[in-house]
Amino acid sequence: MSTSQVLQSELRELDPQRWPEFLTARSGLPGPRANLTLVDAAARIADPPAIEALLVDGAEYPMMCAAAAIARRAAEPASAAQARTLATDERWRVREGVVIGLQLLGDESPDALIATVRAWADDPDLYVERAATAAICEPRLLRSxxxxxxxxxxxxxxxxxxxxxxxxxxxxxxxxxxxxxxxxxxxxxxxxxxxxxxxxxxxxxxxxxxxxxxxxxxxxxxxxxxxx
Structure with missing residues (x-):
């Protein structure tokens, strides 16, 4: 199994209320780089209770993971609106979580990603425009x-x-x-x-x-x- 799959397996065994502690302990922070493999793993399997626990915790790395998980669901209007708000967060890692999540959405549903970034490209908030630009401009997503x-x-x-x-x-x-x-x-x-x-x-x-x-x-x- 890949590292992401191993982490996904570990997360599945946890009660959602324990996710913030687990993620924070393995975040790589404070430090120069956050653990992006763990963000990826969390975003792929987080269900609504886990996302809510991360949002309630409110710390930067749990919020980054929540942002990625929510943006991955941006094909749903409610999640798209929530991801759009998180794309304007004052913390750059939270904003980057939105980009990561949108790219995961693009892996699964290219049309949904394209629709989302086209809608965001004319947003009055430039942070939202930046999220749209960075999300779609990922080489692995540009094969069509x-x-x-x-x-x-x-x-x-x-x-x-x-x-x-x-x-x-x-x-x-x-x-x-x-x-x-x-x-x-x-x-x-x-x-x-x-x-x-x-x-x-x-x-x-x-x-x-x-x-x-x-x-x-x-x-x-x-x-x-x-x-x-």
Missing amino acids: AAAAAAALDICRRTTRHLTALPRERRSEPAARNLRQALGYCWSIAIAADPEPGLAAFRELSSEDPDVAWIVKENLRKKRLSSII
Whole structure:
């Protein structure tokens, strides 16, 4: 069995009320990196009682796991709304949990992920836009023409929203977070379908300093070296 499957088996044996303690003890925190394999395992098998126990606990790592579990269920309207709220959490690991969960949703139901990120790409909160961008721009999810087209569309739309902001708002945390994601997501979308991807990328205006930064960062990615 894989490490994730072993962890899933251990979690299944626990009462949901014991999940927060179990997850926190094995979180890898405090430390430079959280245990993402455990987040994956928890998100795959968490049922409503376990999710509720994690939300009630409220600590960062249990909340990250809850966010991933909820986002994995985003095909359901209530879970999508809850995941959208968690995507705006002040803690970056909780926000990242939403991205992880959406990508798990994409593994199981590509159409559901595409529908979710298309809806989120025009959200007024840039943290939600960032979650949509980072979720769809994952190489393993971009093996179909529909998914590749969605990734390119999300990059184009969220870049447009970023550049529509007044310059004084560009330094806000959510704007910086979205810009950082676009600094690598464009290259992933391009690599998935180079011809339309490059055409859209070349249309970006380098006159805007944030777009110029996004272009420069993507051009540095090795995945583009054999394409451009």
